[in-house]
Amino acid sequence: MESRDDLWMLAGLPLRSRLIVGTARYPSVSVMLDALEASGTELTTVALRRVSPGSSQENLYDLLTARGFRILPNTAGCYTAKDAVLTAHLAREALGTPLIKLEVIADDETLLPDIVQLLDATRSLVREGFTVLPYTNDDPVTAKRLEDLGAAAVMPLAAPIGSGLGIRNPHNLTLIRSRVRIPVIVDAGVGTASDVAIAFELGCDAVLLNSAIARAQEPVRMARAIRHAAVAGRQAFLAGRMPQRLLADPTSPMAGRIDPNAAPIS
Amino acid sequence: MTHPESPESTPIIVVGAGVIGLTVAFELARRRIPVLVLERDHVGAGAAGVAAGMLAVVGEAEHETAELADLLVTSQRAYPAFVRELQHASGRDVGFVTEGTLIVGLGRDGEQELRHSQRAQDRLGLRSSWLTGDEARALEPHLGPRISAALLAREDHQVDPRALLPALAAATEALGGRVLTGTRVTGFDTTAGRLTAVVGVHQGDDRPFAIRCEAAVLAAGAWCAVGLAWPAAPVLVRPVKGQVVRLRGPAILRRVVRDTQVYLVPRRNGELVVGATMEDVGFDAAPTAGAVTDLLWQARLLAPAVYDLEIVEVGVGFRPAARDHLPTIGPTDVPGLYVATGHFRHGILLAPTTAVLLADLLVDDRMSPLLDRFRPGRFEAASRTAPSVDSR
Amino acid sequence: MNGRSDPSRGELRAAWVVLNGERRPAPATGLLTDLLATVGVTSDTPAVAIALNGRVVPRAGWAASRVAQGDVIDVLRPIQGGT
Numbered sequence: 219m220e221s222r223d224d225l226w227m228l229a230g231l232p233l234r235s236r237l238i239v240g241t242a243r244y245p246s247v248s249v250m251l252d253a254l255e256a257s258g259t260e261l262t263t264v265a266l267r268r269v270s271p272g273s274s275q276e277n278l279y280d281l282l283t284a285r286g287f288r289i290l291p292n293t294a295g296c297y298t299a300k301d302a303v304l305t306a307h308l309a310r311e312a313l314g315t316p317l318i319k320l321e322v323i324a325d326d327e328t329l330l331p332d333i334v335q336l337l338d339a340t341r342s343l344v345r346e347g348f349t350v351l352p353y354t355n356d357d358p359v360t361a362k363r364l365e366d367l368g369a370a371a372v373m374p375l376a377a378p379i380g381s382g383l384g385i386r387n388p389h390n391l392t393l394i395r396s397r398v399r400i401p402v403i404v405d406a407g408v409g410t411a412s413d414v415a416i417a418f419e420l421g422c423d424a425v426l427l428n429s430a431i432a433r434a435q436e437p438v439r440m441a442r443a444i445r446h447a448a449v450a451g452r453q454a455f456l457a458g459r460m461p462q463r464l465l466a467d468p469t470s471p472m473a474g475r476i477d478p479n480a481a482p483i484s
Numbered sequence: 485m486t487h488p489e490s491p492e493s494t495p496i497i498v499v500g501a502g503v504i505g506l507t508v509a510f511e512l513a514r515r516r517i518p519v520l521v522l523e524r525d526h527v528g529a530g531a532a533g534v535a536a537g538m539l540a541v542v543g544e545a546e547h548e549t550a551e552l553a554d555l556l557v558t559s560q561r562a563y564p565a566f567v568r569e570l571q572h573a574s575g576r577d578v579g580f581v582t583e584g585t586l587i588v589g590l591g592r593d594g595e596q597e598l599r600h601s602q603r604a605q606d607r608l609g610l611r612s613s614w615l616t617g618d619e620a621r622a623l624e625p626h627l628g629p630r631i632s633a634a635l636l637a638r639e640d641h642q643v644d645p646r647a648l649l650p651a652l653a654a655a656t657e658a659l660g661g662r663v664l665t666g667t668r669v670t671g672f673d674t675t676a677g678r679l680t681a682v683v684g685v686h687q688g689d690d691r692p693f694a695i696r697c698e699a700a701v702l703a704a705g706a707w708c709a710v711g712l713a714w715p716a717a718p719v720l721v722r723p724v725k726g727q728v729v730r731l732r733g734p735a736i737l738r739r740v741v742r743d744t745q746v747y748l749v750p751r752r753n754g755e756l757v758v759g760a761t762m763e764d765v766g767f768d769a770a771p772t773a774g775a776v777t778d779l780l781w782q783a784r785l786l787a788p789a790v791y792d793l794e795i796v797e798v799g800v801g802f803r804p805a806a807r808d809h810l811p812t813i814g815p816t817d818v819p820g821l822y823v824a825t826g827h828f829r830h831g832i833l834l835a836p837t838t839a840v841l842l843a844d845l846l847v848d849d850r851m852s853p854l855l856d857r858f859r860p861g862r863f864e865a866a867s868r869t870a871p872s873v874d875s876r
Numbered sequence: 877m878n879g880r881s882d883p884s885r886g887e888l889r890a891a892w893v894v895l896n897g898e899r900r901p902a903p904a905t906g907l908l909t910d911l912l913a914t915v916g917v918t919s920d921t922p923a924v925a926i927a928l929n930g931r932v933v934p935r936a937g938w939a940a941s942r943v944a945q946g947d948v949i950d951v952l953r954p955i956q957g958g959t
Contacts (some may be wrong), residue, residue: 240958241958245546245809246805247807248807248808249549249808251807264955264957265957266953267765267953267955268768268897268950268952269765269896270915278954279954280922280923281807292958294957304932307932308925308927311925311935312953312954429958432958435603435607
């Protein structure tokens with residue numbers, strides 16, 4: 219479904235699907251795997267936690283990699299740069315990937331990013347050779363700063379994490395897209411398929427989402443819908459939309475219409 | 485050498501004296517089949533001893549698929565008769581309370597969650613009534629002022645697992661079965677591929693035992709995944725940790741009250757059970773400050789009067805969960821060896837139906853079509869067809 | 877026995893460490909790999925990271941690492957997570 223000649227590059231990694239899908243909050247692991255397949259994603263996010271070993275014959279890593287999904291570890295739950303940097307190191311160690319979705323959260327009611335800590339953590343992790351994908355607010359200035367620090371992409375939010383409110387400030391996303399050269403990945407707040415289509419119509423390179431699929435009444439069907447929406451939005455962006463107008467512009471010519479008052483000419 | 489107390493042979497052995505194992509044993513004993521239950525610890529040492537005992541169908545609709553809804557509804561309808569027969573056979577009360585459940589919403593976000601739950605219920609053909617916050621408070625005066633809406637699920641009752649399990653053990657023994665605690669099963673003997681005996685060790689002195697049997701039912705919950713030498717493909721379950729706080733004091737609620745974060749289950753003995761976390765952390769049995777904080781914080785929003793209740797206990801249990809969160813019930817690849825585990829959040833509710841379906845299978849060789857989705861081998865077929873890394 | 881242990885803590889008492897928040901006897905050999913073996917983690921175990929007192933121990937360094945009385949060892953794995 220995704221076009222073969224419309225690959226996008228994430229820090230040198232060519233990807234066909236423009237969706238990055240989270241692995242949390244599904245009704246079950248089976249539904250998660252089916253939904254990931256249905257979304258067409260190639261890259262899935264995981265968190266890193268203490269787990270007592272030897273408790274189960276199945277583990278998430280094997281289930282995901284056996285199906286060919288690449289893994290993007292996150293630093294969810296980190297509230298300081300120090301915390302996030304340690305988690306990134308553990309993730310690189312556990313998963314053998316330099317990719318890190320960097321989240322440094324400011325408070326637990328809004329889950330909005332703490333920009334001061336985020337810039338600090340980005341600086342450290344870039345210096346230590348990580349491919350840093352920072353989750354940030356939809357501020358063009360911050361996005362530019364992150365690019366200047368060496369982030370591999372910027373991940374502005376559409377709305378708060380898990381809110382499903384959709385894209386609250388499309389203009390800021392347009393500004394971000396026009397001001398940085400690295401990929402712009404809309405992260406968090408997407409609620410349904412049309413939100414995804416809009417993100418791509420705005421020119422964003424990818425969308426990262428989780429709850430919109432996981433918490434739908436039918437996650438697998440929603441994953442499929444969102445895959446279609448991503449393709450639709452991206453194709454619409456590439457096609458280049460028509461200009462918007464205040465007043466109507468007729469699509470059929472005026473010339474050659476029949477005259478209802480036509481009378482016999484004497 | 486066998487233990488003096490353990491017999492050399494018995495027709496049917498059930499491994500695990502949790503709610504599933506004991507209910508299967510009770511059902512077999514009712515059918516006059518001699519049954520022996522082997523438990524490594526004590527009766528109810530696993531998940532059921534911590535469980536709140538909600539018999540929730542409507543309240544769990546959002547978590548469930550249509551596949552499980554049939555089994556949940558069947559079991560919920562079977563419960564009153566099951567309780568009646570169990571109380572008669574054991575001479576004990578099991579704390580069956582039939583006041584229903586209030587599912588409440590706090591503020592705008594809470595109401596939206598309720599609407600979402602109601603849509604999930606509709607899809608499964610389940611019904612509940614919508615109440616305003618004030619209507620809910622008229623039913624339960626201790627509900628907090630921030631509750632702005634509620635769903636009343638009239639059939640979501642509760643039972644007290646800490647009364648239920650001893651009653652099941654007593655009833656099984658009264659009907660001629662046996663429950664042997666302190667015996668840890670480590671594997672199974674087979675001859676020509678067929679189950680012939682259950683083997684293990686006695687806790688404490690580690691003396692081995694082997695008990696011949698015609699059939700065995702493995703009902704060891706999350707522990708089906710560990711410490712067992714499998715003669716067949718192992719049943720895949722993982723432990724999902726749940727922490728539960730038990731409070732005591734003046735009765736503040738009549739019925740179960742819950743939202744998407746927490747449930748409050750009032751017992752007739754004055755206990756209030758507040759649960760439960762869902763943690764994928766393996767067998768980590770430590771109760772944690774974070775879980776208690778989260779549970780009690782949310783409980784206080786639902787019913788502010790919990791503030792003054794006494795903390796009696798913080799319990800930790802491990803729900804057995806398969807990859808699809810559906811139970812695993814039925815015959816394994818080894819003739820004579822059966823499995824009943826993976827009941828996840830629904831062990832107490834699903835126990836009677838699980839037991840009847842399994843007893844039909846063991847005694848009459850009758851396989852209900854209801855069990856089709858819960859076959860032990862269902863994941864092997866799935867993993868064989870899964871695309872390989874290279875195919876992407 | 878172990879260069880990092882503090883004699884004032886009393887070498888005669890059984891030494892313990894904290895593994896994933898749980899107190900356990902320290903391995904007699906003092907080797908990290910022996911402690912990890914008790915929970916089934918070996919150098920071949922995929923997708924696992926080890927932190928010793930809040931610092932990452934790279935896989936290549938497990939064999940040479942020692943654990944002593946009071947050390948905090950965490951075994952981390954990927955779990956389901958999103959944004």
